[in-house]
Amino acid sequence: MDRIPILRMGRFLLVTIQIDLYDRLATNLESDLVQMVNKTGARGVLIDISALSIVDSFMGRILGNIGSMSKIMDAETVVVGMQPAVAITLIELGLELKGVHTALNVEKGMELLQEKIGADDLDDPDEDSAE
Amino acid sequence: MKADLSKLLQRKKKQILESWIQHQLVDETLREDLMSNEELREQSEELVNALLKSLSDKVFADADAPELEPVYEILAGISISRARQGFSPKETGLYVFSLKNALQEVLDEEAKDDPQFLYDSIKRINKLMDNLGVLTFETYIKGREEVILRQTDEITEISTPVIRVWDGILALPIIGTLDSARTQVVMENLLQEIVNTGSTIAILDISGVPAVDSLVAQHLIKTVSATRLMGAECIISGIRPEIAQTVVHLGIDLSNIVTKASLASALKYAFGLMKLDVKRIQKDIKS
Structure with missing residues (x-):
């Protein structure tokens, strides 16, 4: 069974999609990712889709779902490296991926996550005392 | 005597061509700035050759006859190239219709003594040439539209600088x-x-x-x-x-x-x- 690897990087999870996603793979990714967020207590999820050249409404919805699910589990989602054609397709399909942050590349995505989580940590006294 | 119109015209090819070119040269709409006289003669000769070769009784009766295909092709080519070169619609139209005059002149001379034949022939030639004229216009406008489309594309390209x-x-x-x-x-x-x-x-x-x-x-x-x-x-x-x-x-x-x-x-x-x-x-x- 094909699976997309989910890497843990400190408080973040890193997913790079290197092949074209088919529906089964996408639903697997969705459930695996939510499980991982729960298990590791990750605060951020970064999905790199720079190699993804084809997207359909199902894929768009899965991305949106991952964002919303992570959100209610207190993790921010950043999708990075979207190709112009993919962006145009998603907009034409009416999927704006609300609840998902976007960045141009992995580096900028990481910065964005640090910023978001960093700000949260300051507000959270429990985390501060733990560190 | 029932003379064959197509045969007659084919025999008189040289005369028709000369008369047509003469018509075009004296016409005030001649555009020497856009096309040289040699080019014009070449173009006209090609068209007359194709037209006279395809002529037969069948062609006169049926404008969609397959024999006319090459003529239509040549005419469409001429018309489109003229649209691109910037000839006006009137100039392009007159180019084709002056061929009608040339044909009629030749007929006038040949069939002076046979009014019935002359009348029939002129009628048939009119019909054929009108068809050619309409076709010319259609392709001319198509050519113009292509020019406009190309320009639109260019404008879009130019007008969106990042x-x-x-x-x-x-x-x-x-x-x-x-x-x-x-x-x-x-x-x-x-x-x-x-x-x-x-x-x-x-x-x-x-x-x-x-x-x-x-x-x-x-x-x-x-x-x-x-x-x-x-x-x-x-x-x-x-x-x-x-x-x-x-x-x-x-x-x-x-x-x-x-x-x-x-x-x-x-x-x-x-x-x-x-x-x-x-x-x-x-x-x-x-x-």
Whole structure:
């Protein structure tokens, strides 16, 4: 069974999609990712889709779902490296991926996550005392 | 005596051609600036050859006869090339119709003594030549339309420049009406440029857009959303008072889009996002 690897990087999870996603793979990714967020207590999820050249409404919805699910589990989602054609397709399909942050590349995505989580940590006294 | 019209005309080919060329040369619509006389003669000869070769009783009766295909092809070629060279419709039309005159002249001479035959022949020739004339016009207009389409493409290409105003900031001034086709080009150019330059902020300046209706607003919102998906921020600038009025009257919600009055203030806002500051250099006052 094909699976997309989910890497843990400190408080973040890193997913790079290197092949074209088919529906089964996408639903697997969705459930695996939510499980991982729960298990590791990750605060951020970064999905790199720079190699993804084809997207359909199902894929768009899965991305949106991952964002919303992570959100209610207190993790921010950043999708990075979207190709112009993919962006145009998603907009034409009416999927704006609300609840998902976007960045141009992995580096900028990481910065964005640090910023978001960093700000949260300051507000959270429990985390501060733990560190 | 029942003379064969096609045979007769074929026999008189040289005379017809000469007479036709003569007609064209004396006509005041002759455009020597666009086409040399040799070229004109070559073109005319090709057409007359093809036409006379295909002539038969069947052709006179049926305008769609397959024998006429080569003639139509040549005529279409001539007509399209003329449209591109800038001949006027009148000049192109007269070119074909002067062939009719030439044919009639030859017939006049040949069938002087047989009014019935002359009448029949002229009628048939008229019908055939009218067909050719209509075809000429159709292809001429097609040629013109091609020219217009090409120009439209060029204008769209020219009119959507993406400018890099700062490291990481792109500006895209839009001038003229936005329609779906143009929005598509604008969007593609902008997104591609964002990828190429790795910019995080794009400023869409619409001070050159004459009017915004719900459709244009829809297109703008789409562009902004697509930019966001790519991970860049999009600012719309240059919203004039009239546009602000129409947008609000139409009930279009632009509240989740950053809008600025001028390109300058959009740039200032962009600097703010990138944590940059523009300062006047203080002159060192020597103690």
